[in-house]
Amino acid sequence: MNDWSGGGEKAAGAAIYALELRSEADTVRLAEKLAGLCAPGVLIALDGDLGAGKTRFAKAFAAGLHVPGLVNSPTFTIIKEYEGGRLPLYHMDVYRLTIEEADELGLEEYFEGDGVSLVEWASQIEPLLPPERLHIRLELTGAESRLAVIRPRGARYDAWCQALGLRAAEGEGSGDDANR
Ligand SMILES: Nc1ncnc2c1ncn2[C@@H]1O[C@H](COP(=O)(O)OP(=O)(O)O)[C@@H](O)[C@H]1O
Ligand SMILES: [Mg+2]
Numbered sequence: 001m002n003d004w005s006g007g008g009e010k011a012a013g014a015a016i017y018a019l020e021l022r023s024e025a026d027t028v029r030l031a032e033k034l035a036g037l038c039a040p041g042v043l044i045a046l047d048g049d050l051g052a053g054k055t056r057f058a059k060a061f062a063a064g065l066h067v068p069g070l071v072n073s074p075t076f077t078i079i080k081e082y083e084g085g086r087l088p089l090y091h092m093d094v095y096r097l098t099i100e101e102a103d104e105l106g107l108e109e110y111f112e113g114d115g116v117s118l119v120e121w122a123s124q125i126e127p128l129l130p131p132e133r134l135h136i137r138l139e140l141t142g143a144e145s146r147l148a149v150i151r152p153r154g155a156r157y158d159a160w161c162q163a164l165g166l167r168a169a170e171g172e173g174s175g176d177d178a179n180r
Helices: 024-037 054-064 099-104 122-128 155-164
Strands: 017-021 043-047 079-082 089-093 116-120 133-140 146-153
Touching (some): 017 024, 024 146, 024 155, 043 122, 054 089, 099 122, 133 155, 146 155
Parallel strands (some): 043 116, 043 133, 089 116
Antiparallel strands (some): 017 146, 079 089, 133 146
């Protein structure tokens, strides 16, 4: 079971930022920058259609953490742990999971662990996510271009967005309709 739900949903996470990624290199740069900011307990919640670049982002993020070796899509394994980098990386792909199945995996062990968690298709298990996390939704806008819609939840991630100098997304509002 998890006890993350409720509390602070409105207060935190009202801000929405948008970042245009004109090429794969821009995606790599964003992921590497974020990896550089990471400390234990960080959670990056990734969303976006198939082919949007979630796994590409994860590979660059892993490189930014100096994780050795090849980082692949964990679609079939659901969770892959990578040691040997600046911090352990827990790379998850929850696309195939129901909430009940995800709940039984005990993901909070990872979220509360010494490493950094990166979850592809995170909105699928939204109720199981801890309240503090950085949401990134990658939207396909062209063959090589993407729009990253970034929503910080919690002071740590607010500070990250400030540090990155991100611009507020158009139509930023109450922040309660930002999941999709
Ligand atoms: N700006 C970009 N950002 C990320 N990937 C890009 C970009 N432009 C092209 N691509 C390509 O899009 C594909 C994204 O695939 P992948 O990362 O596996 O998507 P997902 O995990 O979201 O299904 C890769 O082949 C990558 O080379
Ligand atoms: Mg993927």
